[in-house]
Amino acid sequence: MEAERTIRNGLDLTDQDTLQQATVSIIGCGGLGGRTAELLVRLGIGSFILTDPDIFTTSNLNRQIFCTPETLGLNKAEIVAGELQKINPEVTIRFHVQAFSKESIKNANLVIDGLDSAKDRLQLAKICRTRSIPLIHGAVKQWYGQVGVDHQTSPLIDTLYSNTETNSTPNVLPMTVALIAAMQAAEACKYLLQKESPLQNGWLQCDLKNCDYDQILQEKI
């Protein structure tokens, strides 16, 4: 069953094995984090570390894939862990019901940004860069989103968030979340398979309302 599970990915066996051997850390298991987790477990990632201190609330129902009336009030990391295990019982999962720490990214090959605060993103990016672990960034608001890869030679998060101290709760449409999460999963896949991507040196600005997509090149440091 194991080989057949991912056969329709169409990847060669070496690449599929690389994904199976990989550990992905997901920080924030709500909108972006939950969706990306679902895609990556179906892709064939073998190990996950999930971190989220929060519980599902009613206002998460519009966009968070594992938020249902049954999971309201339950911890997001724990629920996502259970759901990933249902999709693939062979997957290895650790979860942390707490804010992220160095432990959340220990032994991870890459980290998925599912956070919703500038301050936390800046802190996470700093920890990831110190350990040379790439951070696949995604963020959403209304019809708009952005995605790109932060790493040592391309500190994207500093570019995007250094000028801000605002921290509001944005309105987000479910389509925006699904699109940006899919792109984060695609960037994660390419990074793990050592395939180059323009978003490893910049970011993509997505406007679902006007169907306008702009690739922005990050200045080299």
Added chain:
Amino acid sequence: MLVTVKLFAFFREGRFIKEDRELPEGTTAGQVVDDLQIDREEVGVMMLNSRHCQFDRILQDGDAYAIFPVIGGG
């Protein structure tokens, strides 16, 4: 002088995506933001001719000026 201003994400709401704007000599990047009634605290990134710039940067004829909001949700 003529400057091409491009707005991103929700800054486009009620404004425009891209517009050539006639501006007085000496206009700064920050003044364009103010003229568009964009709260400076909502601005995440500004790029002038594909390079980062700050609010006090004086614009030149023919510049392409892009303004990106902070997008924070996850």
